[in-house]
Amino acid sequence: MCELLGMSANVPTDICFSFSGLRARGGRTGPHKDGWGMAMYRDGHVWAMHDPRPSSDSDLAEVMSKTSLKCDIVISHIRQANVGAVSLPNTHPFSRILWQKTWTYAHNGQLEGSEKLPVGIHQPLGSTDSERAFCWIIEQLTQRFGEQEPELTVLASAITELALQLKDKGVFNMMLSDGAVLYCFCTTKLHWIVRRAPFKKATLSDEDVSVDFQEVTTDKDVVTVIATQPLTNNEEWAQMVPGELCAFQGGEVVFQKKPSP
Numbered sequence: 179m180c181e182l183l184g185m186s187a188n189v190p191t192d193i194c195f196s197f198s199g200l201r202a203r204g205g206r207t208g209p210h211k212d213g214w215g216m217a218m219y220r221d222g223h224v225w226a227m228h229d230p231r232p233s234s235d236s237d238l239a240e241v242m243s244k245t246s247l248k249c250d251i252v253i254s255h256i257r258q259a260n261v262g263a264v265s266l267p268n269t270h271p272f273s274r275i276l277w278q279k280t281w282t283y284a285h286n287g288q289l290e291g292s293e294k295l296p297v298g299i300h301q302p303l304g305s306t307d308s309e310r311a312f313c314w315i316i317e318q319l320t321q322r323f324g325e326q327e328p329e330l331t332v333l334a335s336a337i338t339e340l341a342l343q344l345k346d347k348g349v350f351n352m353m354l355s356d357g358a359v360l361y362c363f364c365t366t367k368l369h370w371i372v373r374r375a376p377f378k379k380a381t382l383s384d385e386d387v388s389v390d391f392q393e394v395t396t397d398k399d400v401v402t403v404i405a406t407q408p409l410t411n412n413e414e415w416a417q418m419v420p421g422e423l424c425a426f427q428g429g430e431v432v433f434q435k436k437p438s439p
Contacts, residue, residue, distance in 0.1 A: 180256060180270070180287075181255070181286060181407065183405050183409075184355075185251065185252040186427065186428065187249075187250055187251075187401040188399065188401075190250060193218070193247075193249070194243055194245070194246060195380070195389050197254060199382040200254060200256060200409065201234060201239050202384035203233075203256060204256040205232030206232075208256075210258045211232035212232075212257040213228070213259075213266075214232070214254070214269070215254065217253045218249040218251070218252050219251040219282075220248070220250055224282060228270075230265055230268075230269050253353045253355055255284035255285075257270060261292075261307045262305040265304065270283075272284070276319065280356070281316065281356050282354070285308035285352050286349070286351040286367075289311055292307035293307075295310055298320075311350070315354070319340075330432060334425045337363070349365050350363065351366060359427045359432065365421070368405075369407065370402060370404040371410075372402045372429065373401045373403070374400045374401075375398075375399070378390075378391065384409070401429050419436055423435050
């Protein structure tokens, strides 16, 4: 399985610390050696990078773990290939245009029968079940809402409904963003933590790296990090339940839907 990393913040924030922990799992402390990618939003604009090499060996990943590019939302992914060759077109995250926004998506899991998902004009560029599922989501949202983007609660409920349909096909842990809101859906494993004042020191589980967030933040900062597995060993992470969707904006939870008991 792959691993996911996301961030939502109320002020532009870099992802260096968390990405250093994820990067180590891409071929050194974990088996996810089949490529990595990252998409970063700032004021709704996105820049992205993809590399089919292991993140632990990638010079580009090395640069990103040390470069303080501050952004509002991040989606990152390290791949352990199941469906589709190890190649640039199959490297997450994937992007499509919807409602004049660049939507970005990454997926952890495997889906049975994904080739039967109708995708219309939103055709995959690669050969993964992940990208086809993304194209299907975009197609379904287009058919349901047309050219008018709905308000957040309606949209989040629709995304939850679509994610639950994909959950029925296998494992579907997912991150999706339009640059304003970060939607996270859990089938098996997703954890998150909100960091706010009073900030404390955190230590990575996969690297001998620590940071005292009090030294690099203000009292008004709110930063939420979401990951497949907790990245630090001295903080308490919340674990999402199967079938749960959380939406984050400005570091805060703005929508949360769990399955009925």
